[in-house]
Amino acid sequence: MGYPHPIHPKETPLLSTHFGDAGARSYEGWVARGGYVALKQALGMTPEQVVDEVKASGLRGRGGAGFPTGLKWSFMPKDDGKPHFLCCNADESEPGTFKDREIIRWTPHALIEGCVIAALAIRAEVTYIYIRGEYTEPYRILQTAVDEAYAAGALGANAFGSGKRLDVIIHRGAGAYICGEETALMNSLEGRRGNPRIKPPFPAVAGLFGFPTTINNVETLAAVPHILNRGGAWYAGLMLGNPKSTGTKLISVCGHIQRPGTYEITLGLPMKELIYDACGGMLPGRTLKAVIPGGSSVPIMTPEEVDGCVTDYEGIAAAGSLLGSGGMIVMDDSTDIVYQIMRLARFYAHESCAQCTNCREGTGWTTRILERIVRGEGKAADLDLLLDLADNMTGKTICVLSDSCATPVVSGIQKFRADFEAYLSGARAPALVGV
């Protein structure tokens, strides 16, 4: 549902069915709504059977990368005699993205159940849920739910009397966007600075504490109980014409929009129907200027690109951007797009862990050049300089934070060049920078 709004006919509520329903938060409330049936079923299955069901569903990672979940799980070694770990990435920090927090706040047991089913599939006993430090209320709700699940015997040394150990441990972050990158998350959990690690080795070989590890996003894991309950084939049938993009996706819509909130759509819904029907369209008297469809790290879209775009992995890629995390930022004609790109660059400069030169220097210089442009001190060559910098920031670092800073800059200059040139020529009055 488009929390905090009622369900819209264009939506397909699955994960979001109980958003806003405080009764779903407790263990009893969750069981009364069909919870923990899937876990009991999984406890009677082999890890391969669980993996196969999820492979059949076509579920892809909902954190942003879109990697097939069942395939990721199948990379975990078998019979290696080592402890395995599952990490749940609840470090939701990508600007525009606020969907996982609704899952955690309203249906914490859906997440716990998804976590331990995944743990069974990868032969792990321990799940660490890494939740960003700023999510104070979701953290309290999730901790209460974990405590209840232990008390009810769903978790612990003998989960539901199966003889299997399933532990869930919540670990709070402390303010660092980069810890949402999977190897930075593992370093942070180990008590280190959140610097991303060089891959390989990949986490399935040597991850958390050096042991085989799988990291999945909150929304990905919350979808798993539904797949076990109703079958992988049923989930794979939830699509609108593209068998590569199956299931439902939470899209958190924000910015200049009538009804901002977290919507759940069947993948493949035309983006215009989401923006204009489900979300109610633009504010009175305003027209659409730009959409960033998948969190701030994906290319900016023009209204023309939005027009024919279907909202799924391939559809948004064909329209020149990415589905990403599903954090959709809508900007109307009142937006100073140059100023907002400067703000995004500043975000990445602030969040760079600074271990790679191209990122540390590139995010900093990109920000300083954009700041001087909006101050009215830009130089004619600045746009070429920004594009040159972006080229040196793309594909040259340990993780993609650097690429993510370059993306809005490059797509912004390509698609909204006149806005930049208005600042450079003096046609637009300088803006004050920052607070």
Add this chain to the structure above:
Amino acid sequence: MSSHTTEPYLPVFVGDNLAKLEALFPKYPTRMALLLPALWIVQEARGWVSEGGIHEVADRLGLTPAYVRGVITFYTMYHTHPVGRHFIQVCTTSPCNICGAEAVAQALLEHTGCGELGATSPDGRFTVMEVECLGACGFATPLLIGDDFIEGVTAAAVPALLARYP
């Protein structure tokens, strides 16, 4: 004025706080992994993490103070200096920015008397920090006041909101 104090450092990890820390040991295969949770316990007890707190955490976890300092400075939510009674974090990243977040931040600076970001008001009541994305972009502008997450704040609503935090 000297920053030295004649008061001895009072350890945080006694009684309930020590029990809280010890309950975490079996949940992790290394002691180092307790670093972020241990720093949270110290900050919740004292409002910030002092040099004495850094040494105490290092001792408890078998780390060096230099290592702990290196980690603590990576994360924005730990305070290595005392802050106001109510620590305010206001999001001004793009999705909130286009919905008026900078005006909210400005109003907070004016009405708290903090004057500038990171400063504490003369009465010791508030510290205001601008932060990047708080993950509540559909509910612009969100604030964290201490542990209270508050959504949909406007510049006009700031004085009444602050009155709830004496």
